Amino acid sequence: RLDERTREIVKATVPVLAEHGEAITTHFYKRMLTERPELKNYFNMTHQKDGKQPRALANAVYAAASHIDDLSAIAPAAETIAEKHVSLNIRPEHYPIIGEYLLKAIKEVLGDAVDEEVIDAWELAYGEIADLFISIEDEKYKASAWTGYRLFTIHKKVKESEEITSFYLKPEDGGSLPSYRPGQYIGIKADIPDYPHTQRRQYSLSDAPGKDYLRISVKREGGTEEIPAGLVSTWLHDQVQEGDVVPISAPAGDFYLNESTSRPVVLLSGGVGLTPLMSMYKKTRDERDVYFIHAARNGGVHGLKEEMDGEQTYVVYETPSEEDKTLAAYDKAGYVDLDWLRNVVPKEADFYFCGPEGFMRAMNGALHEWGIPDEQVNYEFFGPKGTL
Ligand code: FAD
CATH class of the missing domain: 2.40.30.10 (Translation factors)
Structure with missing residues (x-):
């Protein structure tokens, strides 16, 4: 366990590092991937270019560091990240490499603004955070259907x-x-x-x-x-x-149907975000009161259409084509909005949503505005954790 002084230093410097968060992690990735090019086989190289990966790492490290007194506060986020790591086959031996380059990046970006004591404190804190992830991931590897x-x-x-x-x-x-x-x-x-x-x-x-x-x-x-x-x-x-x-x-993955409640289930998907929800729908449609709402640009890009064949399914097309209109293939034109939603689904339900970023923000906003308790709101985002 870290001593008090170390924890105080880390907490006091989180805002400084956070301010330079992306500069540090961008530098970190650049140097690490230049000096250890074999790691390019583990990282999403497109997200290096669009900046999402550095942003995700920066957010995760600062969130963890700001809770260094009690890392259990980051347990839900750590759970999601650990699931992703297991699916990527991230191993304990990868952590010291990340740590080494992160500390180098902190030193190089912040220069004289950080002294030796601060760097030492961050090294210890990183070790503590890494150990937490390694132990969570170890449990998951043991429970996994196969490894690697x-x-x-x-x-x-x-x-x-x-x-x-x-x-x-x-x-x-x-x-x-x-x-x-x-x-x-x-x-x-x-x-x-x-x-x-x-x-x-x-x-x-x-x-x-x-x-x-x-x-x-x-x-x-x-x-x-x-x-x-x-x-x-x-x-x-x-x-x-x-x-x-x-x-x-x-x-x-930790986005899955909560089968310990019998509340109605409301599935809200946008675009290809329908995939996890389709699995939930098929599993549970005969067992529970399920509502499935899917938003797509139009019928041409609406996949798995014929599998959404239950009664409480609703299709929303942003801009229906002439063919969609002729076939009356949709229930609503435009977007899924709260006024419409409250008329078609019950409020006392478990909500699950997945879709593109704009859709995710809109659903999250609508469910909050409606007053749905957090524990009934679940979502999956197809981009890197922490960038939504
Ligand atoms: P990438 O090469 O990773 O590119 C991603 C996007 O960035 C593309 O749109 C590309 O055109 C764009 N791009 C490329 N270069 C640049 C650049 N220089 N600057 C800016 N933008 C650029 N996807 C599905 O289709 N179905 C699923 O069921 C599904 N489930 C998922 C579940 C989870 C938990 C997660 C995290 C993701 C899921 N995804 C799913 C997304 C999937 O993992 C991939 O991210 C997706 O297929 C895109 O990968 P790619 O390699 O084709 O694109």
């Missing part, structure tokens, strides 16, 4: 919409599949031809557990003239074919 990666064959590839394609995965070893909690995700390790680093991504399981396959449904991130297309989603769509074999990490 298991090879899966692409049994079936099915186009679900103009942008979304499903992949049905079966273990290459012919062994059995674990159960998982609807809402959880798997990790995929992508060695993309002509791309120099292994890339790892998470994909939510989009079907109910208990099948002889795992299914993921992936949106093609097409890019624009200025922005390059997404690496892994484009590879999956364009290059990975039925019969190919891909390494997959075991189901993980």
